[in-house]
Amino acid sequence: MRISSKLQCFLASFSIIISIVERCNALTSPAIIDDHLSATAAIPLPAGVTGPESLAFDPDGEGPYTGVSDGRILKWQGEELGWMEYAVVTPQHLGSQEVKKEHICGRPLGLQFNKMTRDLYIADAYFGLMIVSEGDKFAKQIVTQAQNTPLKFTNGLDIDQDTGIVYFTDSSARFQRRENILIEISGDKTGRVLSYNPQNKAVRVLLNGLSYPNGVALSKDGSFLLIAETSTCRILRYRLQPNKDKRAQVLTQLPGYPDNVKPSPRGGFWVAHYERKSKFMEWVMSLPTWVREYIILLPLDVITKIFYKFSEWHGEPLAMRVSGEGEVLELLEDFGGEIVKYISEVEEHNATLWIGSVVMPHVGIYKL
Numbered sequence: 001m002r003i004s005s006k007l008q009c010f011l012a013s014f015s016i017i018i019s020i021v022e023r024c025n026a027l028t029s030p031a032i033i034d035d036h037l038s039a040t041a042a043i044p045l046p047a048g049v050t051g052p053e054s055l056a057f058d059p060d061g062e063g064p065y066t067g068v069s070d071g072r073i074l075k076w077q078g079e080e081l082g083w084m085e086y087a088v089v090t091p092q093h094l095g096s097q098e099v100k101k102e103h104i105c106g107r108p109l110g111l112q113f114n115k116m117t118r119d120l121y122i123a124d125a126y127f128g129l130m131i132v133s134e135g136d137k138f139a140k141q142i143v144t145q146a147q148n149t150p151l152k153f154t155n156g157l158d159i160d161q162d163t164g165i166v167y168f169t170d171s172s173a174r175f176q177r178r179e180n181i182l183i184e185i186s187g188d189k190t191g192r193v194l195s196y197n198p199q200n201k202a203v204r205v206l207l208n209g210l211s212y213p214n215g216v217a218l219s220k221d222g223s224f225l226l227i228a229e230t231s232t233c234r235i236l237r238y239r240l241q242p243n244k245d246k247r248a249q250v251l252t253q254l255p256g257y258p259d260n261v262k263p264s265p266r267g268g269f270w271v272a273h274y275e276r277k278s279k280f281m282e283w284v285m286s287l288p289t290w291v292r293e294y295i296i297l298l299p300l301d302v303i304t305k306i307f308y309k310f311s312e313w314h315g316e317p318l319a320m321r322v323s324g325e326g327e328v329l330e331l332l333e334d335f336g337g338e339i340v341k342y343i344s345e346v347e348e349h350n351a352t353l354w355i356g357s358v359v360m361p362h363v364g365i366y367k368l
């Protein structure tokens, strides 16, 4: 315990130095193509819930639907009718915002409709890949393990609307969502990309050994997947056709930590970053593995407090629209707005950007 205290003191004092360095870096950020995120408006969530991590529209174009902190899926019905409860991932949902209880009430992250069957697929961080059929109230678990390894942190998903195949990520075989900071600190490389075929119920592991795979999106022609690898700040491309690759290709390096990836109707993919690259995290990652393994033995509350302290200095929202070749098509930043923070997803629909976050108590919207 004495060594733990020393480590805490060391990290706390080091944080002051790094904060100053990072503040300076923030003032010399790369050129901004478009900084209109500060003009974003907000749709508040119902009282008591936060974190509209992912957004999806149904086959009629209604919504968006979003999963929130107490395990519910909500549907936006417009200003007059507001939010309605569409489904819950477990009958035991507690209506809680407490991260310590989210493994009980579930934490729905990635969402997408199969436009043909009208089924809503959910990547729930704790309950695995789930489905809600039209008219149902409770989601059903359809995949909880693959190759005898349980899904530990199901995160992003996308659907091939021609075949119905669902592509999804399992961010770590070691850590759960509430421990997500430990994935980065430890340098964990147990993340996977999987597929589920609803025709024959087959589950396949397409990629493994990844560093915090998060969002996943299928190209318009179904020939490749883009995968956000959070810990390494990279976008990977995994070719499905005509010749399947066994390995993913690094498409581009990003200026921050990516979350979800969504196709844009104007071409390319929106990549949401929940924060900018951190010099502090880069320093942590330069430490020997045994030191980092020791750090993660500290109480999770302490680790979270120290590491999230740095978010205050580099937490500006950031989203990039990139092509399938990794070219930056559009960059959205904000240096003073209070509405959008820690962006998890940008869903472009009817010339509007719908902006999700794991922490905000609202959905951000911006009219293009």
Ligand SMILES: [Ca+2]
Pocket: 053, 109, 110, 155, 156, 214, 215, 259, 260, 344
């Ligand atoms: Ca995510």
